[in-house]
Amino acid sequence: MDDKDKIDPATEFSAESSWELGGDSDSVYLFGSDRESSILSEFGWNLHLEKVEGSGGDTAGFGDFDRIDVDGRSDLAGNQQLPEGSAVQCTGAAVQVGDASTLNPSVSSSSSEDPPEKSTTSGGSDGQPPPETASKVRKKGQKRIRQPRFAFMTKSEIDHLEDGYRWRKYGQKAVKNSPFPRSYYRCTNSKCTVKKRVERSSEDPTIVITTYEGQHCHHTVGFPRAGLIGHEVSYASQLTHSAPQFYYYQGVQYPQGSSLTLTQSHQAPGEAGEYRVLPEPTHRLPTDEGLLGDIVPPGMRNQ
DNA sequence: CGACTTTGACCAGCGC
DNA sequence: GCGCTGGTCAAAGTCG
Numbered sequence: 001m002d003d004k005d006k007i008d009p010a011t012e013f014s015a016e017s018s019w020e021l022g023g024d025s026d027s028v029y030l031f032g033s034d035r036e037s038s039i040l041s042e043f044g045w046n047l048h049l050e051k052v053e054g055s056g057g058d059t060a061g062f063g064d065f066d067r068i069d070v071d072g073r074s075d076l077a078g079n080q081q082l083p084e085g086s087a088v089q090c091t092g093a094a095v096q097v098g099d100a101s102t103l104n105p106s107v108s109s110s111s112s113e114d115p116p117e118k119s120t121t122s123g124g125s126d127g128q129p130p131p132e133t134a135s136k137v138r139k140k141g142q143k144r145i146r147q148p149r150f151a152f153m154t155k156s157e158i159d160h161l162e163d164g165y166r167w168r169k170y171g172q173k174a175v176k177n178s179p180f181p182r183s184y185y186r187c188t189n190s191k192c193t194v195k196k197r198v199e200r201s202s203e204d205p206t207i208v209i210t211t212y213e214g215q216h217c218h219h220t221v222g223f224p225r226a227g228l229i230g231h232e233v234s235y236a237s238q239l240t241h242s243a244p245q246f247y248y249y250q251g252v253q254y255p256q257g258s259s260l261t262l263t264q265s266h267q268a269p270g271e272a273g274e275y276r277v278l279p280e281p282t283h284r285l286p287t288d289e290g291l292l293g294d295i296v297p298p299g300m301r302n303q
Numbered sequence: 304c305g306a307c308t309t310t311g312a313c314c315a316g317c318g319c
Numbered sequence: 320g321c322g323c324t325g326g327t328c329a330a331a332g333t334c335g
Contacts, residue, residue: 310331311328317323
């Protein structure tokens with residue numbers, strides 16, 4: 001992974017994403033503004049960042065928020081467990097705080113190019129066709145197709161977070177400019193093409209960067225669920241399957257003082273946009289079938 | 304014994 | 320063309 005592939009909140013949120021903010025000084029909502037918003041809204045994604053008291057100013061990074069509330073599940077980020085002063089880490093994200101009506105459109109860049117795409121997996125095989133066709137027999141000159149990715153950072157001492165799926169590690173590489181290796185995981189389901197990369201931030205060793213790529217074609221281990229819905233399943237599924245990582249982790253074993261970060265990266269070639277986070281979905285799925293419905297066992301949701 | 308991890312080798316893409 | 324780097328493979332080792 002070169003620098004472009006690193007999860008850079010500033011890039012993810014301001015350069016690649018289109019945002020609008022609303023709310024007041026204490027509650028700031030981020031509004032996605034286009035197609036991707038619709039995609040997420042299908043799954044009832046709703047991100048609500050609550051600003052840390054006292055952190056004023058016209059602009060703020062996500063680090064200025066101490067509460068993250070997705071789809072009305074205030075504990076998604078484990079905030080009940082987060083000690084006072086904990087921040088949702090998104091340092092560097094130039095998020096403007098203010099009323100939606102006064103929001104500067106420049107906050108959004110809605111780049112449709114997604115430059116990081118170019119080198120993210122230079123030579124890599126991420127996003128390649130299903131394993132059975134893409135392993136060693138991958139033909140020369142055959143371009144690897146990268147699937148949409150969803151990345152997030154979690155402040156944790158544990159590298160590999162439990163997310164309800166079973167993963168098999170298939171590689172580990174030293175990362176340039178980082179003392180920490182990157183681990184590569186594949187979903188153990190033979191029919192599933194989802195991959196996951198886990199690495200620690202070189203800048204902040206306490207932060208684990210997890211990147212999911214692809215979509216699960218099955219359900220989590222232990223709690224079957226109805227099939228995915230929607231025509232954007234390739235995007236949403238990875239989102240719905242990835243996001244609960246927070247939930248799991250924070251709720252079950254997140255250490256004191258931990259915090260987390262949401263970043264999103266859409267790297268699919270030919271796709272114009274990136275994921276956005278909706279503030280107030282125009283429509284939601286039934287509670288249990290929402291963002292977490294795909295992965296979080298019901299018993300774990302009531303936290 | 305099957306599932307999983309480790310790790311060195313290999314390959315492909317990219318920049319120079 | 321060459322070297323660097325990221326990503327994957329696969330044999331060997333480990334674990335339950």
